[in-house]
Amino acid sequence: MATQASKLAVTVRTEKGKGAARRARREGKVPAVLYGHGTDPQHLSLPALEFAAILRANGVNAVVDLDIDGSSQLALTKQVDVHPIRNYIEHADLLVIRRGEKVTVEVYVVVEGEAAPGTLVTQDASTVEIEADALSIPEQITVDVEGVEAGNAVHASDLALPEGVTLISDPDTLIVAINAAPSSSELEEEAEEASAETPGTDEAAE
Known part of the structure; x- marks a missing residue:
């Protein structure tokens, strides 16, 4: 049981669509969407190896402390799509949460x-x-x-x-x-x- 969030530096994605997602994965990134608490969905790129390590250590419900352009945001991993054959992470959905919040x-x-x-x-x-x-x-x-x-x-x-x-x-x-x-x-x-x-x-x- 994790008692603290794993830190993860991410970048904001300006490009969207399947082509942009494929390019991100080729660069070792995981396309992701951050949403919740009434905020507009934010498209992010996560470092694939670091994110996979967090999931291995904390399970599929891992909580991450995202560093987005210097700002900190807690997020719960809600869904992870994995390629059925090659076994790499194709996409992730992250939910905005607040410290002390029940989920x-x-x-x-x-x-x-x-x-x-x-x-x-x-x-x-x-x-x-x-x-x-x-x-x-x-x-x-x-x-x-x-x-x-x-x-x-x-x-x-x-x-x-x-x-x-x-x-x-x-x-x-x-x-x-x-x-x-x-x-x-x-x-x-x-x-x-x-x-x-x-x-x-x-x-x-x-």
Whole structure:
């Protein structure tokens, strides 16, 4: 959990459009838009390597202290678009925030531990929505299933949240279910049923 914003010197973009964005990326910059609190959207260029390092260290909800032409502005990372193949950051949306302000964000839920033998652990939800101080957003929330027996479940209301963090998601949201693992005979029966339901090649040819 970050307790202070990461400093990042950025520049104002005067050019807009896809061509300008491509040029910025070739120069090692990330095109970004800063908005919120009734301000006009501001188009920025972020240093790609530094911004990526901040996200690795602080998670997707990283708070940055932007240096814009010598002026400081706190911002929350709201969205990051990553190239699906080359894995570089294509664009970022940043939200203007104020120190001490509460923000609503989604955080990842991570399952840890080994449930009881003979069980199958299924994670139904990978994120939950919370409200927290902008500088106290947890990077993730952990669910410990160590030794948990079949027939148990973890709902959003069961999550152990850090002090000062409030759950916004529906408390009844299913996060993790621990069920009895199917036996080998059950798996064989399912495979046989699936095979019987699949038309033969001769049938398909007809």
